[in-house]
Amino acid sequence: xxxxxxxxxxxxxxxxxxxxxxxxxxxxxxxxxxxxxxxxxxxxxxxxxxxxxxxxxxxxxxxxxxxxxxxxxxxxxxxx
Amino acid sequence: xxxxxxxxxxxxxxxxxxxxxxxxxxxxxxxxxxxxxxxxxxxxxxxxxxxxxxxxxxxxxxxxxxxxxxxxxxxxxxxxxxxxxxxxxxxxxxxxxxxxxxxxxxxxxxxxxxxxxxxxxxxxxxxxxxxxxxxxxxxxxxxxxxxxxxxxxxxxxxxxxxxxxxxxxxxxxxxxxxxxxxxxxxxxxxxxxxxxxxxxxxxxxxxxxxxxxxxxxxxxxxxxxxxxxxxxxxxxxxxxxxxxxxxxxxxxxxxxxxxxxxxxxxxxxxxxxxxxxxxxxxxxxxxxxxxxxxxxxxxxxxxxxxxxxxxxxxxxxxxxxxxxxxxxxxxxxxxxxxxxxxxxxxxxxxxxxxxxxxxxxxxxxxxxxxxxxxxxxxxxxxxxxxxxxxxxxxxxxxxx
Numbered sequence: 001x002x003x004x005x006x007x008x009x010x011x012x013x014x015x016x017x018x019x020x021x022x023x024x025x026x027x028x029x030x031x032x033x034x035x036x037x038x039x040x041x042x043x044x045x046x047x048x049x050x051x052x053x054x055x056x057x058x059x060x061x062x063x064x065x066x067x068x069x070x071x072x073x074x075x076x077x078x079x080x
Numbered sequence: 081x082x083x084x085x086x087x088x089x090x091x092x093x094x095x096x097x098x099x100x101x102x103x104x105x106x107x108x109x110x111x112x113x114x115x116x117x118x119x120x121x122x123x124x125x126x127x128x129x130x131x132x133x134x135x136x137x138x139x140x141x142x143x144x145x146x147x148x149x150x151x152x153x154x155x156x157x158x159x160x161x162x163x164x165x166x167x168x169x170x171x172x173x174x175x176x177x178x179x180x181x182x183x184x185x186x187x188x189x190x191x192x193x194x195x196x197x198x199x200x201x202x203x204x205x206x207x208x209x210x211x212x213x214x215x216x217x218x219x220x221x222x223x224x225x226x227x228x229x230x231x232x233x234x235x236x237x238x239x240x241x242x243x244x245x246x247x248x249x250x251x252x253x254x255x256x257x258x259x260x261x262x263x264x265x266x267x268x269x270x271x272x273x274x275x276x277x278x279x280x281x282x283x284x285x286x287x288x289x290x291x292x293x294x295x296x297x298x299x300x301x302x303x304x305x306x307x308x309x310x311x312x313x314x315x316x317x318x319x320x321x322x323x324x325x326x327x328x329x330x331x332x333x334x335x336x337x338x339x340x341x342x343x344x345x346x347x348x349x350x351x352x353x354x355x356x357x358x359x360x361x362x363x364x365x366x367x368x369x370x371x372x373x374x375x376x377x378x379x380x381x382x383x384x385x386x387x388x389x390x391x392x393x394x395x396x397x398x399x400x401x402x403x404x405x406x407x408x409x410x411x412x413x414x415x416x417x418x419x420x421x422x423x424x425x426x427x428x429x430x431x432x433x434x435x436x437x438x439x440x441x442x443x444x445x446x447x448x449x450x451x452x453x454x455x456x457x458x459x460x461x462x463x464x465x466x467x468x469x470x471x472x473x474x475x476x477x478x479x480x
Contacts, residue, residue: 056247058233
């Protein structure tokens with residue numbers, strides 16, 4: 001697996017416990033509209049991702065991340 | 081033409097649903113007469129006020145009123161100008177002197193509202209490439225201060241010391257850091273572990289701003305707030321406060337010991353580009369602040385009120401925001417907005433006003449009946465309040 005594929009796999013695993021509605025996840029899945037996460041769920045999920053990758057995802061950056069694929073791309077940039 | 085109001089349709093719908101139940105609109109109450117800090121006439125009915133943040137009951141203090149009247153006579157109804165142009169009168173300076181004495185700090189800057197104090201200080205202090213680390217449950221004025229500036233915004237879970245520390249450690253080397261905390265969080269009335277949080281912030285090279293809006297005048301030996309009560313006020317770089325709670329008028333401020341603090345008067349846009357407070361307002365504020373410094377007896381009585389209401393409501397079977405009373409705010413947690421609105425209306429019919437707080441202002445989408453006590457609530461009034469909660473709670477099925 002490439003680095004990006006690994007990051008995607010890890011991201012999917014981290015989404016699972018928060019995916020209460022059992023939505024099928026693809027790179028195009030949108031956090032707000034498709035997963036219907038509220039602000040507290042987003043905070044908890046972001047904290048989980050931040051801890052896993054030891055990065056900081058500011059609210060400014062969160063505002064630019066709409067889909068799962070965009071999160072994976074952002075994580076690849078933050079890790080670099 | 082697209083209707084720019086379309087984005088408000090979900091809010092309109094929730095509101096219409098609520099009003100369709102026949103409930104009194106909880107966000108449209110008119111105070112017809114105000115008799116004292118604790119009693120007003122609403123819908124022609126004598127109503128005990130339990131949702132005004134008038135913690136120390138200074139709004140009708142004779143010295144405060146006299147100072148306001150004198151300033152109105154001598155300096156007119158308004159300044160019609162910015163603090164940095166024609167809007168600084170001797171009263172504004174006197175008010176800042178009163179704040180410096182009250183907090184024992186070197187600098188004080190008075191804004192036209194508490195909202196503008198947070199807006200101005202936060203947006204001005206943290207610039208591009210700086211980081212603001214803030215509690216997720218921060219007040220709207222703190223978030224708006226973040227939005228007005230260009231800094232990177234990093235929230236952490238409410239009152240979670242480890243979460244704060246982790247985020248501070250991940251901020252790039254050399255970046256400016258501002259940690260924004262509140263002494264009392266106004267929705268649930270809980271206090272912050274400031275001692276630990278300020279220590280963690282300092283250890284990681286951050287400056288710390290604490291909003292003490294809901295603790296001034298009441299918490300701490302001299303009423304300086306939670307930072308004073310926890311013994312770390314000297315480690316706090318900036319304290320933000322308001323005149324619209326314990327002080328009993330309107331206005332906001334920031335106090336600090338930073339040697340370069342005064343430059344903010346020239347670079348802080350929400351300070352510069354607005355008219356200063358009217359002379360009567362700063363005169364009432366200064367008089368009130370000086371009296372608050374010596375109000376230990378009132379502070380003790382307010383604690384008594386808070387403890388008694390908390391214990392009484394719990395005994396009646398209500399679910400409260402905190403296990404122990406931590407401030408002058410007691411939040412009663414309602415199961416949903418509809419029940420909350422019914423209970424709010426039942427209380428009003430009994431003759432009691434509390435705040436109905438609902439999402440998005442509340443944490444975790446809670447509906448709250450927020451009670452804020454006053455040092456001038458008598459023991460009899462607290463008894464009346466508990467009786468009204470009992471009656472309204474039973475009528476609406478909130479309690480057995």
